[in-house]
Amino acid sequence: MWKLFIFICCINYQIVTSSLSEANSTTFDYKSEFEKFKNNNNRKYLRNNDEMRSFKAFEENYNFIEEHNQHYQEGQKSFRLKPNIFADMSTDGYLKGYLRLLKSNVEESADNIAEIVGSPLMTNVPESLDWRSKGFITPSYNQQTCGSCYAFSIAESIEGQVFKRTGKVLSLSEQQIVDCSVSHGNQGCVGGSLRNTLIYLQSTGGIMRADDYKYVAKKGKCQFVPDLSVVNVTSWAILPVHDEQAIQAAVTHIGPVAISINATPKTFQLYSDGIYDDASCSSASVNHAMLVIGFGKDYWILKNWWGARWGESGFMRIRKGVNMCGIANYAAYAIVFGFKIEGRNVESTKTKCTKDFWWAVVVLRLQLRWNPAAWHPTSVWPPFEAHPFHPILQLRQARIRIPKHLVPRVPEKWSMSIRHTPRRYRVRPSNSFPAPLQQPPPFLHSIQRLFRSQLISMLLL
Structure with missing residues (x-):
């Protein structure tokens, strides 16, 4: 009976010894990996408590990385993890620091x-x-x-x-x-x-x-x-x-x-x-x-x-x-x-002056001919408030700036001084114009819709 008892004790001793050695080797692996991490990232700690806290976070993150990458090897994940520069940081430290x-x-x-x-x-x-x-x-x-x-x-x-x-x-x-x-x-x-x-x-x-x-x-x-x-x-x-x-x-x-x-x-x-x-x-x-x-x-x-x-x-x-x-x-x-x-x-803007672009300029000139007061030189440049259907207004809403040298200038025969400008078109302190008495003709709307997208595309490309 006593021989059986000694035999069981020997087996238990071998099991405990093997588990302890296995734990020691695992701890040694973590420490060696942590040393590699510190050398690769030039990491230094002022106090021993900081290093112990970082090592604990590193060990936790390393286990998490190994488990995740195992799922990656099995095809369950589409990305991998690694002990990068944040491997020694806890989640709270990472969130607060970066x-x-x-x-x-x-x-x-x-x-x-x-x-x-x-x-x-x-x-x-x-x-x-x-x-x-x-x-x-x-x-x-x-x-x-x-x-x-x-x-x-x-x-x-x-x-x-x-x-x-x-x-x-x-x-x-x-x-x-x-x-x-x-x-x-x-x-x-x-x-x-x-x-x-x-x-x-x-x-x-x-x-x-x-x-x-x-x-x-x-x-x-x-x-x-x-x-x-x-x-x-x-x-x-x-x-x-x-x-x-x-x-x-x-x-x-x-x-x-x-x-x-x-x-x-x-x-x-x-x-x-x-x-x-x-x-x-x-x-x-x-x-x-x-x-x-x-x-x-x-x-x-x-x-x-x-x-x-x-x-x-x-x-x-x-x-x-x-x-x-x-x-x-x-x-x-x-x-x-x-x-x-x-x-x-x-x-900043390189405009391609193609046929479509010049057709769009024609649209601007048609707007100018229909309502020249909207382009009066005393108004804000460009006078977006003057006309609800103005193509420049729509381009401005799209946050697109037209180079000034490509915007049609007011011809001399259409220029108007403040003295000859009708009161309803004069600039007010609020920099706003009253609504025009007449709206642009319907054909102008269709031309504008036809070329607006072309003009926006060319000014952005």
Whole structure:
């Protein structure tokens, strides 16, 4: 009997010993991986408690990564995870340290909605597009511990427009936005919003080069110098909410577009590669800003500001068509009118003077002949309030600026001085005209409808 008892004790001892050695080897593996992580990311901790807390978070994240990637190997997931720069951060630390997109205090009714929907631009869209393949290659920026995603998104969106029109990459200052847009509702490195940033750039009118106003990842005193501004932002536009087709059209015909997104899930934090489609990523709220730089048949290509060690060298592919993570909740772009390349002023609009364009100019001249007082030189240029059917008014509603040298001038025989202008057409203090006594003839309406879409398309292309 006692021999049987000794035999059972020996077996139990071997089992306990093997389990302890297995646990020790597992702990050793975590520690070795953690050391690799610290060396690769140049991570140093001031106190032992901080390192112990980071190691615990790393161990938890590493287990989560291994489990997720196992599902990826089995074909249950379409993207992988890895121990990236956030692998030693808990979810709370990640949310508080990097996701600081704020809600704007400006009413949404004040937004400038872009009239892309319903125009020919919606149908003239390729199946896939990547602005990087066209030459728009910018560094993999790292916002670091400064919550400046809003500044990077808008600045690079403007850079994309400049590249589309000139073929050259002009690096703009994100630090200017961080320092100077506080007066318009942003809070520096604490956070900001895309809308506040656009309002600031429109009121300021310009943005400096990154070389003249370098990024330092902390809020400082505003040092904007108007004479060193290289891009003139005249207006901005917001794409329709939850309309991914409008985003696709804007990325194609305007350039990279800034978007807001929900980056809360742990899978977003530890994303490595593949098409991100985590069902737990809600579209109800957003807390981060990124840049749509292209798209494929079933995914968007986004650029992030967390360095090259996150995602696909700083980029991300995310499922298209389902408003994944609220990508279509708020998409915006600035409207650039002029900029400087190598000290030379460059016009922002390149208009193709085709037959259709000149027919559209004929429409403008017909409007001019029918109601010359609407083009009186004493009125606001262009006098949008003068005529409810004016094609210039409709183009302005679509946020399209016509170069002045292409707008028909008032012929000398039609020019009228203030003294000879009928009172009903004179400019009032409110800069508004009374309604004309007569409306344009019906044939003018049909001509206008026929060529309006042609004119909008050519001015944007």
